[in-house]
Amino acid sequence: MAVYFFYGDEEFNIELEINKFKKNLASNFAELSGAVASKTASFDASGVTLQYQKKGDANWTTIENDQLNISGDNFSYKLTNLTPETSYSFRLSYNDNGNPVISNVVDFKTEKQETIYNGGFDEWWQDGPCWYPNERGKKDYWNSSNPGSTSISEDYNVTTPFDMDGSKVAKLASQYVVIKFAAASLFTGKFIGLIKTIGAKLDWGIPFSSRPSALKGRLNYQPGLINRGTKPDGAPAKGENDACQIYCVLLSEQLHVGGNATETDNGIYYENSTKIDWMNDNRIIAYGEITKNENTNGWIDFTIPLVYHTTTETPQYMAIVCSANKWGDYFYGSDNTVLYVDDFSFEYGEPTVK
Numbered sequence: 001m002a003v004y005f006f007y008g009d010e011e012f013n014i015e016l017e018i019n020k021f022k023k024n025l026a027s028n029f030a031e032l033s034g035a036v037a038s039k040t041a042s043f044d045a046s047g048v049t050l051q052y053q054k055k056g057d058a059n060w061t062t063i064e065n066d067q068l069n070i071s072g073d074n075f076s077y078k079l080t081n082l083t084p085e086t087s088y089s090f091r092l093s094y095n096d097n098g099n100p101v102i103s104n105v106v107d108f109k110t111e112k113q114e115t116i117y118n119g120g121f122d123e124w125w126q127d128g129p130c131w132y133p134n135e136r137g138k139k140d141y142w143n144s145s146n147p148g149s150t151s152i153s154e155d156y157n158v159t160t161p162f163d164m165d166g167s168k169v170a171k172l173a174s175q176y177v178v179i180k181f182a183a184a185s186l187f188t189g190k191f192i193g194l195i196k197t198i199g200a201k202l203d204w205g206i207p208f209s210s211r212p213s214a215l216k217g218r219l220n221y222q223p224g225l226i227n228r229g230t231k232p233d234g235a236p237a238k239g240e241n242d243a244c245q246i247y248c249v250l251l252s253e254q255l256h257v258g259g260n261a262t263e264t265d266n267g268i269y270y271e272n273s274t275k276i277d278w279m280n281d282n283r284i285i286a287y288g289e290i291t292k293n294e295n296t297n298g299w300i301d302f303t304i305p306l307v308y309h310t311t312t313e314t315p316q317y318m319a320i321v322c323s324a325n326k327w328g329d330y331f332y333g334s335d336n337t338v339l340y341v342d343d344f345s346f347e348y349g350e351p352t353v354k
Helices: 020-024
Strands: 002-007 010-018 030-038 048-054 061-063 069-071 074-079 087-096 099-102 106-109 125-127 130-132 142-144 159-164 167-173 175-177 180-182 185-195 199-204 214-222 244-251 255-257 263-265 268-270 284-292 300-305 317-323 338-347
Touching (some): 030 048, 048 074, 074 087, 167 185, 185 263, 199 263, 199 268, 199 317, 214 244
Antiparallel strands (some): 002 010, 048 061, 087 106, 125 130, 159 167, 167 338, 175 180, 199 255, 214 300, 244 284
């Protein structure tokens, strides 16, 4: 984007670019930059200032030269405390021996700060035997392993509402269901169907285009001693404490997963979710997790910072996955484990970058 200064017979060609990642990442700050591509011998970089405003305002706020980051003929500045989903304008100004030279105006818009639907888990409804943590009729935001476990009996809802202090929380209580260990889970996305008795087809992620810096919430974990399944590599032995896991991932595309199994259904390949490299997969824009293997002895607050892997892409999907049993995809864990979760929300602030 070329911006030209004109004054008298002199022309200053300033290249301005807005870094999309840093402008939008937290939706409340912007990093703006400009450069002098050509100049006359009399040009003095100390005469450049940056001015910005909410688009259409009468007045401009000036960022003085000594506040700018200057490297040769390159200028940059980080605007903070901006309003989400708001249009702003900025320009450069040059003091040419007392004569103001103003560039043309460059506009940008901060992103919105999307929230988590039913993050307090107060909305629940039952479709046949199966509980869903959404308002009535809605199955396409929060989901769980209930559609699989209740295919045998309504007695095997493993993720259910739990009344507490006049409101509800989500209770994830794993069970042994006739012939198989059913690990309790809660996730954003859809439950598609079972893969025989070895896995389940899930669509992880719901449409989402904001860039939060952290996932916050509360949890209460009561791990049982592992008593079900065959130990996978890296897991504790039977008789040791189970572990829960909560993670959040921002994605460039929805993930179609099958637990510790794979299947192709209607042209869609459901990959083995235990094989996903969360820190290096190029579909992942940001990721953060928390794991607990001790009894929390009541409710605790948690904050999961999201670590951004890319500085150029806007997310298309967001997935939150809560597992009462970290190794539940392998059908390994304790049927005495209980995880309660509540008050999920996003924090928008300074990001962590890989």
